[in-house]
Amino acid sequence: MKYFLILSLSFLTLLASDAFIQPSELKHLLEDKKLIIIDVADSAIYKTSHIQGAIYCDVTKFIKKENNPYSLMDSPQIIGQELRNLGINQDSKVVIYAHNTQKGILNTSYLAFVLLYSGFENLSILDGGYMSWVFENERLTSSKKSEAHEEGNLVIKVNQNILATLKSVQNNLATTPMLDARSPKMYYGTERSNKIRTIGHISYAKSSHYEDKFLRDTTLREQKELDEIYIYGHGLKKSDEVIVYGDDVFTASMEFYILYKHMGFKNTKLYEASLLEWGNSLGLPMTRFKWE
Known part of the structure; x- marks a missing residue:
């Protein structure tokens, strides 16, 4: 009975979840104009190589800079502006990835948390990170910096x-x-x-x-x-x-x-x-x- 229950819940979870995206799925989305790929590695790693078209994001921009011993998020106003600077719109599809270091992996989930706190749910983390992408799509990488085409229109709805x-x-x-x-x-x-x-x-x-x-x-x-x-x-x-x-x-x-x-x-x-x-x-x- 226990395993039947777990199997049933597992099936429902697979139907509902888009939390982690596979490299093959991301490749099929590359021509989607609503797609925004965000690299949260250290800037030096990003400059060396990143997924083609990926925008660099320093996740510390979302943390209060002064009198903040607990690494708490900044105000919704500042968070909203930083997310819009990444070109994120209300109808964007955001994919976040890192370069397989422990710090990078946690940067992906931290940015995802910031987005969820902001009321934005249409996001995924690249399963396996940058190395999984290179393994399947080595030619679709670049050392050329990418920028948002224009400021996004995301409206923050704090959760x-x-x-x-x-x-x-x-x-x-x-x-x-x-x-x-x-x-x-x-x-x-x-x-x-x-x-x-x-x-x-x-x-x-x-x-x-x-x-x-x-x-x-x-x-x-x-x-x-x-x-x-x-x-x-x-x-x-x-x-x-x-x-x-x-x-x-x-x-x-x-x-x-x-x-x-x-x-x-x-x-x-x-x-x-x-x-x-x-x-x-x-x-x-x-x-x-x-x-x-």
Whole structure:
């Protein structure tokens, strides 16, 4: 019965999800004038080689520059202008990719999170990143910088429902499923997270490392395996409210993206300040040396 349920949910997820796009699918879209491909690698890597027609985006432009210890997003006005500078329109199809480094992979999910927060849903991440594209379409790469043809007309419609705050996490301890996107060693407390004072995890949270959702070539695991992880392993239902956190918003963003966009868990929330806030505040419950 369990496997029949998982198989059924897996089929429904495949029908609904466009969270990850294959290189062959992207190739067929290249002539679509509504398509915007965004490269979120470091600028030096982008200048060396990128997908033909891809626009470079520095994702730090969306983060507040002053008095911001938690890497929180800037105002909707600034976010909107930066997205329009990329040429994004209301009816655009956005594909984001990176160059297969850990930083680049998390940059893709962070930009996806910013777009979802802005009310824009027609987006995908290139499965396997730049290397998967080169493997199939080596000739469709370039070192020539691409620019947006004109400023976009995207109107920001902020979706506050995907954000969790310190207060909401406190109020939902032990009652709402919470996933820690860091490595198991950091969760368990045998390794310390960078810039985090307290060792261990937020009490009652489960370990769900975002890297475990991918194969060694950084392509997404098969749907049946993801269903086993989230539906059977974590016991989640699509109607559940789920809170995701990490060291910071970047390490949390990919776990959030997979759940919200690919798995269709639309009540998933990202604790943006994550352990930069919780783990550096005295008196907040943290647990070490325990699997929950």
